[in-house]
Amino acid sequence: MDASEKLYGESSKLSPGGVSSPVRAFKPHPLFIRGGSGCRMTDVDGREYIDLCMAYGPLITGHAHPEVMEAARRQMERGTVYGAPSEPELALLRRIHEEVPSAEMVRLAVSGTEATMHAIRTARGVTGRDDIVKMNGGFHGAHDSALVKAGSGSADGVPSSKGVLADTARHTFTAEYNDIGSMAAILEDRDIACVIMEPILGNVGLVPPADGYLRDVRRLTEKHGAILIFDEVITGFRASSGGAQKRYGVTPDMTTMAKIIGGGFAGAAFMGRKDIMENVAPQGPVYAAGTLAGNPVSAAAGLAQIDIMCRDDNYAKLERRTSELAGTIRDSMRDRGIPGCVNTVASMFAVYFGPEEVTNGTQAESADRDMFARMFRYMLDHGVYLPPSALEVDFMSVAHDEEAVSKLEEAFKGFFAEVKG
Ligand SMILES: *Cc1c(COP(=O)(O)O)cnc(C)c1O
Secondary structure (H helix, E strand, C coil): CCHHHHHHHHHHHHCHHHCCCHHHCCCCCCCCEEEEEECEEEECCCCEEEECCHHHCCCCCCECCHHHHHHHHHHHCCCCCCCCCCHHHHHHHHHHHHHCCCCCEEEEECCHHHHHHHHHHHHHHHHCCCEEEEECCCCCCCCCCCCEEECCCCCCEEECCCCCCHHHHCCEEEECCCCHHHHHHHHHHCCEEEEEECCCECCCCCECCCCCHHHHHHHHHHHHCCEEEEECCCCCCCCCCCHHHHHHCCCCCEEEECHHHHCCCCCEEEEECHHHHCCECCCCCECCCCCCCCCHHHHHHHHHHHHHHCCCCHHHHHHHHHHHHHHHHHHHHHHCCCCEEEEEECCEEEEEECCCCCCCHHHHHCCCHHHHHHHHHHHHHCCEECCCCCCCCEECCCCCCHHHHHHHHHHHHHHHHHHCC
């Protein structure tokens, strides 16, 4: 029995499924990680992996980047939390305001779940409307208004988790991504407080917006007085320095961020137009609060990551490297006659087995999960740590150097050869 298996035996008795978040579980048992450096992680048995999961998105500068560690350490020496405003918070607010088109005013929070929950509450509070719209396949954290899926054959919401009230779920309607007609049908039918959407779907693999789609969404929400919230928890400071909204030139009314802006610590934000954000407590009547909100260590580390990314053409370089890797994977699949496709934007990509193209949540769900599980196992055995669940994004970082990329290419090619030898 190896060390991970032994530790898992104990953790699964103490914690449900032995993990702190369900996506981390896999069969026969998850690996316990002892350390990370750059693009690599080492498990408790001393095995090293090139990491393509990267903690599901926060680590765009890699594990333990010296500058990020130094910024956090410097702040920690002065204390870790004050329950009062601090300069690192202000520095992060300033930076977000400068880079993100929709960020006239910003409120810091702790997690993406919390940021999206507060943003939805704000939209409801401002509009006085109850109903909201999300995308099929969109993910907005683990809170009740978001843990909702479409009922069979309709846009009406039903709980996607036990414990979510049917009474809550029925206020969340589901549209198909990249299909403006499906959103228009809902907005014409009822008064919608907000449309909350990932501008690039990132929790069913990776699905980019079709040309003009986000502009159509912007026009439609404006027409109906619905607040448009871009959930940029993944894409904030990932799709570009100003998120997907800057990349595609479409400015929402509100935006949520987490992951990268926390610098590998717990950190998040929701932001938007001044006349909307002024409604948040204590300035306005919509309540939002958090003991660790705007934590100075998270803010210092997040800011350090943003600084690194915004210099030396780092976004462009990282995108080039990612698109080359994704291209190699795509070509290699095609050469072996393996059906499927590879989607990529900026420093993210996703491999789907089966469908020729994936442009929405329904197509993404049709991908072959058994093939993914086989690939995951093969990659692990060949020193590559993919996100363990199918339909997650592969994340690159500036620490993925040429040597790592050629090892990744070799591993993917090896798997395709094994499948179709
Ligand atoms: C990860 C994620 C969240 C939830 O963020 P947490 O920090 O895990 O609570 C919300 N929205 C999107 C798009 C995400 O990818």
